[in-house]
Amino acid sequence: MPARRLRSRSLRKVFRKVPGGDTHLHYKKQKPQPAKCGNCGTSLKGVPREFPFRMRKMPKTFKRPERPYGGVLCSKCMRMKILEKSRQ
């Protein structure tokens, strides 16, 4: 029976092989949800799914693609937006 505080689903369970050969159950913090496109809602590529403290350490170019609306819109939605602007 696990400890009472570990019985919630806010922690994820990880099976780890220990040096003795047994598998032990470790409880780990869950990662935040992946970043989503502001228009269509698909998960964004090139945006890492990391804890905020780890994101703070990373340089700016590691955290988003280097293009207009990078890290906000997906590439398809960005193209549509630019097309609409150019045709006005």
Next chain:
Amino acid sequence: MIEIGRLCVKLAGRDAGKKALIIDILDDKFVLIDGETRRRRCNILHLEPLTQVVKIKKNSSHEEVAEALKEIGVEARVTKPKPKTQKPRTKRKTPEQLREQKQEKKKLLGLFKPKAKKAEAKQETTLEEKAGLGVKETKPAGKKESKPKKPAAKKEK
């Protein structure tokens, strides 16, 4: 639609949303562009052609493109030339400077020596103290000797 001098908007990459002129047609897929964007090869699918067409030569330079774009009202990309930085060269020390360096080092050595002597002196004192403690220790030993006497007396009782 795709011809030399056609004004386009780039749709993909870091230059997306910027206007450029087609300078050269390389292939049935690729063209050479220049203007607000960097001068580069580009896929036709990544370009949105606009209505305006400018008269320019094939493979014209960036300055010519910039002039042509000024008439339309588009400012071409300007790159600042990097200033050449001179690396500081390390100079060899003259023999006089080396002698001075040696003397300074010797001075520093002289500073450190007396401290070491002090430490030795301290150690000596500590040893003496220890010796004194040893003398004191002997006294409790004498007490210990006295202690067993009492229980012996009790036993006698």
